[in-house]
């Protein structure tokens with residue numbers, strides 16, 4: 204596959220009649236002709252089309268309407284679909300599944316050299332998972348408003364995060380028992396740990 208990376212400016216367009224104006228701030232404006240080179244745009248759209256195709260196939264197969272891909276240097280490393288109801292796993296969102304599959308495949312918990320493409324804007328859980336996985340960039344197509352119209356309303360969770368503990372619909376109750384800090388002390392003192 205033709206390899207190039209806009210942000211790194213390592214690609215060669217000399218033989219191609221394409222317009223490209225690098226933007227030092229990166230690719231901020233989705234679809235803007237000045238921020239994307241044509242090849243990038245095509246590839247990114249194709250990854251998103253693949254994510255949407257996965258979502259469509261998943262609905263057909265009895266799963267939720269979401270699909271995601273992890274891409275490293277232009278290569279699709281892993282895919283994921285929403286498997287909540289089939290696996291009886293409320294955390295089995297497409298993005299989380301794609302992250303799990305990519306980490307298994309690459310043998311790492313750090314996906315900082317990978318991008319994620321999702322059929323829909325990630326929910327708060329996946330948003331956090333993307334940060335924990337250190338994904339370098341996220342592309343999505345449908346918005347959380349689109350998802351809400353289909354019955355997947357995550358704005359409720361965003362509003363819960365902002366609330367005080369005692370105002371949340373799930374009570375979060377701190378019980379400060381004496382040894383609560385012991386695991387952290389043990390972690391700090393351990394010399395042969397795997398930091399992350």
Ligand SMILES: [Zn+2]
Pocket residue numbers: 296297298325326327328329330
């Ligand atoms: Zn999610």
